[in-house]
Amino acid sequence: MIQAVLFDLDGTMLDRERSIRLFIQGQYDRMENYLRDVDKTDFIEAFLKLDAGGYVWKDRVYQQLVSKFSIRSVSWQELLDDYISQFRHSCIPFPNLKVVLETLRYKRLKLGVITNGRYPFQLDAIKALGIERYFDLLLISEKEGIGKPDPAIFHRASKQLNVPLDKCLFVGDHPEKDMEAAGKAGMVTVWKKTTGYKAEKADYTIRRLEELLELEVV
Template identity: 25%
Template sequence: MTIRCIAFDLDDTLWDCQSVIEHAEQTLYGYLQAYYPRIREHYPSLDSLVSSRLAYAAQHPDLQHDLSSLRTRWLQQVFTETAYDPANAEQAFQVFWQARNQVQFFPEVLPSLERLAQTYSLGVITNGNADVHHIGIGHLFEFALSSAAAGVAKPHPAIFQQALAKVKIQAHQMVYVGDDPEKDVIGAQQAGLRTIWFNAQQRDLPLGLKPDAIMTNFAEIEALLKLL
């Protein structure tokens, strides 16, 4: 079976997500502290602000597939409750988003993507709101599909089916690479895709998980693809 397209998860597959989000949260908090003293008084620590966001997210499961809208609406609430114009939320979100797209790629990611793009169509399927074009690697991908654009999040098969439609291929002709056993591997398999589990931390294989291949470093990906 010929592989025609390789699609990738982003967060924790091409780069470490936790460090990126922590930096972006700190950048946002510094901005709010500097320009909105009532927010600084209401949220005396970054932890208190993050707790507010997590509580808002728990109350709005309908927005879990659209993290940009979720964060913007939460920021509107923050501005409203501190007697500021909620329209300020958009600029605050942009401060966060700019920092959120400052990523440090895992070893071998960029050279591997550049080589793969010479042979395969490449794509992105993500539940997050990172932007490969803003980051500077958008030219390597034929498509970048977010859960916000798809209307559903991984592991729902519909997001993978939408990706297949973008490149007009059959499911067995796409390989999906991701770190999350459920959202990435099982989700893609349920849509008929072949899968590579990116396991940089060398975690134990979850019971019942059967990816087509397991990769611990991006230097391995080209050899693994030849075996699929």
């Protein structure tokens, strides 16, 4: 039987697509006096394209935005600082996230997070979702010095939780960095299905977080 359930953050617990769109709309409004020569829709869509689903860090994104729109009244660093300090206020969880975590805790399962990203930025997002208290373990790649798909981070989680790898279940949205990597490390894998991806090597597939509770292994 599974003894621990570990989660990815972006695209798994955090509805990043909705969150980032909400943030960038708010950023434009906050910075409107500096961006008045840039069409709001063009700014938002350019940001989302350059962001590439979160796989491009925002220093590069904002540098390219400032260049693309010839922005002179605000620097890319100021836009980045606003992102770092304000994104937490736009974090939107996927439906039933807390219900799922509460149910898993009730079943006496250990819970953890393994996420790639900057620290403390990712921790701020976890806190913004109001879910930090549910977890026995939080591994954020920048702080750990390793990240997915390196198997070492999955082994580290197993060791710190004192749960064998084959008794750990990992839930994520990325076919390679989450499913393939966790599977190769020895964990049972659950793919939270994401449009545009295929995760053929996942042990289980769900569309919504609450479906996790219906799996026979949990």
